[in-house]
Amino acid sequence: MKLISTAIALNTFLLCFAQAPTWSSDVAKIIYGNCTSCHRPGGIGPFSLQTYDEVSAMANWVQQAIEQRDMPPWTPDHTYKNYVHERVVSDADITTFQNWVAAGAPSGDLRFAPPVPTYPSGSQLGIANLNLSIGSYMVSGNGDVYRNFEIQSGLSQAEYATAIEVLPGNPSIVHHVLVFTDSTANPINPNSVGGTGSSASQLLYSWVPGAAPYFSPEGTGFRLPANTRIILQIHYAPGSAGQTDNTEINFKTSTSPLRKITVSPVLNQTNLENGPLVIPANTIQSFTESVTIPAKYTALYVFPHMHLLGKKVISYGLKPITGDTIRFVKIDDWDFHWQDNFALANSVVLPVGTTLKATATYDNTSSNPENPNVPPQTVTLGEGTGDEMMLMFFAYMPFLPGDENLIMDKRVIPKGATTFCEGQSVELTTIKGEGYTYQWKKDGVDLPGENNFTLVATSSGSYMVEITLGPNVALSDPVSVTVNPAPTAQIVPPGNTEIPLGGTIDLSAVQGTGYLYQWYLNGYAVPSWTNPDLTTEYNGEYVLEIFNGGCFQISETLTLTGGLANLDELTSTIRIFPNPSKDIFTIECNATDALVIRVEDITGSEIRKFDFNGKSISIDLRDHSEGVYFVEIIGDGHKILERRKIIKMD
Numbered sequence: 001m002k003l004i005s006t007a008i009a010l011n012t013f014l015l016c017f018a019q020a021p022t023w024s025s026d027v028a029k030i031i032y033g034n035c036t037s038c039h040r041p042g043g044i045g046p047f048s049l050q051t052y053d054e055v056s057a058m059a060n061w062v063q064q065a066i067e068q069r070d071m072p073p074w075t076p077d078h079t080y081k082n083y084v085h086e087r088v089v090s091d092a093d094i095t096t097f098q099n100w101v102a103a104g105a106p107s108g109d110l111r112f113a114p115p116v117p118t119y120p121s122g123s124q125l126g127i128a129n130l131n132l133s134i135g136s137y138m139v140s141g142n143g144d145v146y147r148n149f150e151i152q153s154g155l156s157q158a159e160y161a162t163a164i165e166v167l168p169g170n171p172s173i174v175h176h177v178l179v180f181t182d183s184t185a186n187p188i189n190p191n192s193v194g195g196t197g198s199s200a201s202q203l204l205y206s207w208v209p210g211a212a213p214y215f216s217p218e219g220t221g222f223r224l225p226a227n228t229r230i231i232l233q234i235h236y237a238p239g240s241a242g243q244t245d246n247t248e249i250n251f252k253t254s255t256s257p258l259r260k261i262t263v264s265p266v267l268n269q270t271n272l273e274n275g276p277l278v279i280p281a282n283t284i285q286s287f288t289e290s291v292t293i294p295a296k297y298t299a300l301y302v303f304p305h306m307h308l309l310g311k312k313v314i315s316y317g318l319k320p321i322t323g324d325t326i327r328f329v330k331i332d333d334w335d336f337h338w339q340d341n342f343a344l345a346n347s348v349v350l351p352v353g354t355t356l357k358a359t360a361t362y363d364n365t366s367s368n369p370e371n372p373n374v375p376p377q378t379v380t381l382g383e384g385t386g387d388e389m390m391l392m393f394f395a396y397m398p399f400l401p402g403d404e405n406l407i408m409d410k411r412v413i414p415k416g417a418t419t420f421c422e423g424q425s426v427e428l429t430t431i432k433g434e435g436y437t438y439q440w441k442k443d444g445v446d447l448p449g450e451n452n453f454t455l456v457a458t459s460s461g462s463y464m465v466e467i468t469l470g471p472n473v474a475l476s477d478p479v480s481v482t483v484n485p486a487p488t489a490q491i492v493p494p495g496n497t498e499i500p501l502g503g504t505i506d507l508s509a510v511q512g513t514g515y516l517y518q519w520y521l522n523g524y525a526v527p528s529w530t531n532p533d534l535t536t537e538y539n540g541e542y543v544l545e546i547f548n549g550g551c552f553q554i555s556e557t558l559t560l561t562g563g564l565a566n567l568d569e570l571t572s573t574i575r576i577f578p579n580p581s582k583d584i585f586t587i588e589c590n591a592t593d594a595l596v597i598r599v600e601d602i603t604g605s606e607i608r609k610f611d612f613n614g615k616s617i618s619i620d621l622r623d624h625s626e627g628v629y630f631v632e633i634i635g636d637g638h639k640i641l642e643r644r645k646i647i648k649m650d
């Protein structure tokens with residue numbers, strides 16, 4: 001039986017109780033904003049989390065992943081430092097999710113749930129000047145597979161990349177991708193992990209599923225020398241053997257010179273304070289690297305790198321004279337499989353004489369589940385997965401005045417579907433950092449009062465945000481939002497709402513092309529009542545719902561009086577029809593147990609009695625006179641399950 005809560009019932013509920021969160025109104029948007037970029041059919045997440053059924057079936061597990069901040073994967077401590085578009089669920093959303101699970105994970109009215117977002121499969125760069133592919137590669141090997149692919153850039157002159165985008169060829173197996181340039185002819189090692197096998201390879205960028213393209217701040221770029229090679233190190237998730245991948249990389253480039261961003265492991269094994277990097281079997285060891293910089297620099301992103309014994313890492317700078325701390329990154333639960341570059345939300349200016357530091361902890365005991373050696377063995381520096389590394393990459397440039405005010409990113413990211421029905425909304429987000437101010441615009445016109453880093457869009461249009469930091473102003477690319485009008489769900493009021501004895505009333509709906517109709521009587525969706533017109537003999541409360549291309553609306557309630565009070569009949573799994581009838585009454589039932597049917601007249605005298613264990617049976621009252629009769633449905637132990645009034649007419 002399908003029940004609805006009409007608008008009235010919902011309102012009453014709101015007034016009477018503190019409302020528990022529901023999937024439709026509160027939880028779906030948390031999942032769509034944080035999880036479905038990976039947890040969708042064909043995504044890297046091991047299962048889909050797109051629907052109410054999928055999420056509610058594993059609500060406790062999902063709650064644990066969210067509250068322990070295991071998911072979405074984001075290793076840095078977000079209370080230590082903020083980055084561009086960090087994958088962090090807000091505390092308020094965590095509480096909402098917990099309250100939802102505590103309330104029994106209610107669905108709410110699923111017809112009002114936000115639509116499942118779709119994710120672009122093609123390029124989001126607009127025009128990519130340089131598009132390179134690994135070709136077609138079939139993965140072999142069990143467990144995690146790491147593979148280096150060498151691609152000739154074919155650049156006839158040096159160019160500057162201002163945007164980098166990885167397009168995974170097979171999104172269900174590509175776990176992450178490291179992007180290197182290498183201008184030498186050194187051979188690479190297709191199976192080396194961490195590095196490429198060529199010591200001249202320079203890391204540019206790291207991609208994880210769900211990451212949007214990286215855009216360098218205005219006027220800056222990564223230098224790609226003429227004829228350089230691009231090397232992609234691809235990590236394939238366990239279970240990928242036999243599957244084919246053809247990952248591509250796109251660059252937006254400029255041939256005119258820009259400020260060059262250098263990416264280098266400024267902190268590395270050569271500046272270990274307590275080296276060498278040797279981790280004896282069955283020990284937990286910490287190492288610190290330290291380097292004092294000889295010139296003033298501006299840092300744009302950080303990227304820590306260790307292998308499987310890595311547990312923790314923290315990196316910061318100490319300013320000269322004052323010793324003030326400049327925070328870079330803190331990871332308390334290192335995960336080799338989720339290494340990533342963390343683009344700073346504000347550029348970080350490093351004065352001459354700043355001492356950069358990193359402290360990393362390695363666990364070479366058997367209680368580290370990632371330990372590649374059973375039993376543990378002494379591990380030293382090297383590029384194999386079984387070796388260790390301790391690198392802190394920085395993307396940086398020599399300082400220029402005004403660098404404090406670089407706008408580090410100007411994308412707008414929708415946290416849900418951008419096409420939805422009237423009455424729903426989508427949250428648009430842009431960079432959040434210190435000192436930024438915002439002005440959102442719709443169709444080129446300022447939206448008054450919309451000066452936050454997020455905007456809730458409720459109507460169709462092209463949305464952009466103007467971001468200001470100091471004297472710098474940047475305008476985002478537009479994001480188009482389409483709001484489909486909800487259908488008009490209106491019952492055309494009948495001239496008379498009192499049903500004449502033995503008669504009927506015609507109801508009809510305001511119609512529209514493509515509409516689907518469902519009439520309800522007293523909260524019950526009558527299966528056969530799906531036309532815009534309805535002829536009825538029953539009194540009660542009528543509601544009409546209309547779907548139109550995924551949009552949904554329910555009408556106000558219309559009450560009909562007089563007529564038959566046959567709610568039982570409509571809501572029961574037992575149907576008797578037609579009623580009234582001239583001769584034959586059909587009884588339909590989905591019961592699995594054997595029943596007895598008894599028919600009596602108005603005086604209580606039995607006129608029929610028979611066993612019933614099928615689905616449908618007919619009673620012929622042709623030889624009986626006009627009037628009221630009763631049908632009793634009797635179950636096991638002679639219990640009367642239902643007693644129905646039927647009317648025989650001439």
Ligand code: HEC
Nearest residue numbers: 034035037038044045046061062065070071072073209210
């Ligand atoms: C960037 C991609 C990505 C995003 C975003 C993401 N997941 Fe996952 N999730 C994965 C992958 C991949 C795994 C498999 C384990 C692994 O590789 O860490 C996983 C595993 C899980 C698991 C299994 C248990 C565990 O903790 O490993 C749960 C539960 C889960 N995700 C829930 C979520 C929820 C809830 C969200 C959103 C709040 C989310 N995930 C967001 C990629 C993602």
